[in-house]
Amino acid sequence: MVSTSKIFSSLLRADLTVQRRNIKAVLLSAALPVLLLVVWRSFIGDLGKEHALAMLLTVGLMGVGIASYATTVAADRERGVFQRLRATPATGLAIMGSRILVQLAVILIISAIVCVCGYGIDKIHLSALGYVLLVPGVLLGGAVALGLGQALVGLVDSAETVNTGGRNLLFALVIVGVVGGMGILGNTVKQIARWTPFGSVQSVLEGAMQPEHWGADEWIMLALTVVYAIACISVGIKYFRWSKA
Amino acid sequence: MNKTNTVLEVSGLQVRYDAFTAVKDVSFSVQTGEIFGLLGPNGAGKTSSLAAIEGLIKPADGIVHIDGVDALTHTAEAKMQLGVQLQKTSFQPELTIYEIIRLYAGLYGVELTRQQIDERLQTIGLEGQGKKRFGQFSGGQQQRVSLLVATIHNPKLVLLDEPTTGLDPQSRRQLWETVETIRQEGRSVVLTTHSMEEAQAVCDRIAIVDHGEVIATDTPEGLIKRYKDDPAVRKQAHGAVTLEDVFIGLTGNTIR
Numbered sequence: 001m002v003s004t005s006k007i008f009s010s011l012l013r014a015d016l017t018v019q020r021r022n023i024k025a026v027l028l029s030a031a032l033p034v035l036l037l038v039v040w041r042s043f044i045g046d047l048g049k050e051h052a053l054a055m056l057l058t059v060g061l062m063g064v065g066i067a068s069y070a071t072t073v074a075a076d077r078e079r080g081v082f083q084r085l086r087a088t089p090a091t092g093l094a095i096m097g098s099r100i101l102v103q104l105a106v107i108l109i110i111s112a113i114v115c116v117c118g119y120g121i122d123k124i125h126l127s128a129l130g131y132v133l134l135v136p137g138v139l140l141g142g143a144v145a146l147g148l149g150q151a152l153v154g155l156v157d158s159a160e161t162v163n164t165g166g167r168n169l170l171f172a173l174v175i176v177g178v179v180g181g182m183g184i185l186g187n188t189v190k191q192i193a194r195w196t197p198f199g200s201v202q203s204v205l206e207g208a209m210q211p212e213h214w215g216a217d218e219w220i221m222l223a224l225t226v227v228y229a230i231a232c233i234s235v236g237i238k239y240f241r242w243s244k245a
Numbered sequence: 246m247n248k249t250n251t252v253l254e255v256s257g258l259q260v261r262y263d264a265f266t267a268v269k270d271v272s273f274s275v276q277t278g279e280i281f282g283l284l285g286p287n288g289a290g291k292t293s294s295l296a297a298i299e300g301l302i303k304p305a306d307g308i309v310h311i312d313g314v315d316a317l318t319h320t321a322e323a324k325m326q327l328g329v330q331l332q333k334t335s336f337q338p339e340l341t342i343y344e345i346i347r348l349y350a351g352l353y354g355v356e357l358t359r360q361q362i363d364e365r366l367q368t369i370g371l372e373g374q375g376k377k378r379f380g381q382f383s384g385g386q387q388q389r390v391s392l393l394v395a396t397i398h399n400p401k402l403v404l405l406d407e408p409t410t411g412l413d414p415q416s417r418r419q420l421w422e423t424v425e426t427i428r429q430e431g432r433s434v435v436l437t438t439h440s441m442e443e444a445q446a447v448c449d450r451i452a453i454v455d456h457g458e459v460i461a462t463d464t465p466e467g468l469i470k471r472y473k474d475d476p477a478v479r480k481q482a483h484g485a486v487t488l489e490d491v492f493i494g495l496t497g498n499t500i501r
Contacts, residue, residue: 001322002354010351014340021339079335087299087329088352089321242301 007090011098019102022072026106029063030113036178037114037121047182049124053115054206055181057134058141058198059174060110065145066170069103070152074162077153082242092242100146107142108135130209137208140222141201143229148197150236157244173198197232200224250277251310252326252402252433253298258307260293260457267293268304269457275402275433280424282448283437286496290457291437292332295406298435299329312401325353328400328432330391332407336379342366342390343375346397353398369393369423385416392423396432403427405436409443421447441489451488455496 019026033056037044044052076082085095111134118124126134152169156162177198180189193199204225207218253275260268268290275281283291297304298311300320309316309323316323336345343362350357357365359375366372369389371382379387388408395403405424409417424434424447438444444451445465452462461468465488472478473486478494 001325002352006354007352010348013351014337014344014348017344018337018339076337079338080331080333081335081337083301083333084329084331084335085352086301087324087327087331088349089324090352091321 002089004091004094008094008098011085011090011094012101015098015102019106025068026110029060029068029106030110032063033057033060033110033114034117034121037117041122044122044124049118049122050126050206050209052122053118053124053126054202054209055178056118057111057114057138057205058177058202060114061107061138061141061145061201062148062170062173062177062198064103064107064110065142065147065149066152066166066173068106068149069099069146070149070166071159071163073099073149073153074156074159077242078159078244080243086242103146104139104142107138107145111138126209127211129211133208133211134205137205140225140229141205144197144201144225144232147229147232147236150240151232152236154236154239154241157241159244177202195224197225197228200228251275252277252279252312253281253435254308254310255294255298256308258294258297258309259305260290260297260302261305266305267457268297271307271452271454271457271459273452273459273462275435277401277433278428278431279449280428280434280436280447282444282451283435283454284439284441284444284451284492285437285454287439289454289496291454292406293457294454295404295435295437299327299331299404300324325398326401328395328398328403330388330395330403330405330408332410332437336394338378338380341376341378342371345379345390346375346394349394350397355398357397365393365397383416385412385419388412388416388420389423392420396427399430399432401432403432403434405434407437407439409438409440417443441487441492445488453492453495460495461491 036056036059040052082095086092152166153162156165173196176189176193176196179185180193181199181202183190194203200221203218203221207214207221251274255274256272258268258271259266271290271294283294285291293302296302298309298316300316300323304317311323312326314323314326340348343359346362346365347357362375363372366375371386371389379390382390409420412420427434448465450462450464451468452459463471468491469486469488472491472494475494478486478491481490481493
């Protein structure tokens with residue numbers, strides 16, 4: 001019998017190679033938040049530097065989970081890539097676990113790019129503890145984003161529909177989260193935005209950046225984010241099919 | 246470890262998709278070094294039967310033993326003895342052939358150097374092409390790569406789901422030769438096919454599957470001999486009874 005670690009390392013090596021070849025997708029996921037950093041330069045101070053950085057990090061996370069991850073999984077399912085892998089001793093958990101691990105690494109890289117650009121462009125800098133706490137915050141936010149992507153490929157069969165639906169969902173989340181969160185669309189939308197997956201992740205990231213201000217409100221948002229992550233991942237696992245019906 | 250010559254034993258296999266029963270009762274066994282064909286019209290339950298043997302779907306009922314290992318309870322152990330070529334095989338399009346072979350070898354605990362991969366590619370006439378992507382090959386070349394990947398760990402049993410569909414006659418003949426080589430290496434093959442010519446040329450024994458059930462099992466010659474006087478079969482024959490006459494006589498000539 002082959003050890004689980006050997007199987008996992010083979011899958012991981014292949015998934016990392018695939019990701020390396022798709023470097024453009026990683027750069028594109030980082031491009032939107034970086035572009036917003038540049039465009040918003042003049043009023044980042046009004047928004048609050050941590051608030052702005054948390055918002056842009058959330059845009060990056062959602063891009064990876066909903067657009068990039070979901071689209072790739074749906075396309076590979078349609079091609080029969082998963083069924084071929086499942087015919088080997090590799091378990092479904094190992095196949096998806098390897099992919100998710102690579103995506104979490106991508107999320108960390110994109111977050112690092114956004115933080116570095118935030119510092120370079122807008123001089124947004126955090127305390128050492130803020131940067132340290134941002135890592136678990138980003139990973140939790142990544143879990144919500146990947147969970148949303150997983151739920152999308154669980155509920156939608158066709159790769160084309162996942163692609164289109166994912167873009168629409170991402171657009172809606174970003175518009176409600178960013179524009180609505182700023183209060184441009186009114187106070188009601190601002191309140192709604194706060195309780196969406198985008199808003200909760202953003203609040204957790206903002207709280208992690210300023211541990212000295214962490215309070216009851218942040219705890220509620222953290223709990224909500226965990227609930228979103230569990231709910232999305234559960235839906236994604238329950239309804240996911242390895243092959244197109 | 247199996248002490249007998251039976252490398253695959255399938256008994257009372259049932260596969261259901263919600264309310265629809267795709268496989269009602271499929272039973273057959275395959276011996277070491279045997280090439281066994283599953284023949285049946287579209288939707289007869291061939292691919293579903295193979296998928297259940299491969300561990301891709303969980304059967305509603307039945308027994309699957311691969312080299313004496315219960316494939317339904319010891320799935321990973323059974324899969325180690327199994328080489329699989331699916332009807333729609335696709336590998337990650339971003340990976341080169343080298344990387345695909347290394348990935349699948351690794352999943353079976355086989356470590357191959359670049360030189361060993363080159364040697365294997367040479368055996369299928371694709372020497373020096375390891376840096377290409379799977380999608381860059383022709384249909385016949387893709388099938389050869391798929392078969393190489395399926396046998397990379399020297400499995401005792403190789404399952405091929407319609408391996409020659411869409412291939413030109415040259416590629417088809419080449420694949421038949423490869424299947425024969427697999428047998429000569431002491432392994433067994435189960436293949437599904439629509440081609441009577443293929444079944445007759447390649448298979449030692451055939452099971453005709455229809456409506457999710459095995460309706461006849463024998464050697465190609467044995468099937469002809471057994472059913473040559475059957476009125477439904479005689480009705481199809483234009484002269485001497487062929488395997489195709491037997492097949493249509495038993496499964497009907499309605500297009501599914």
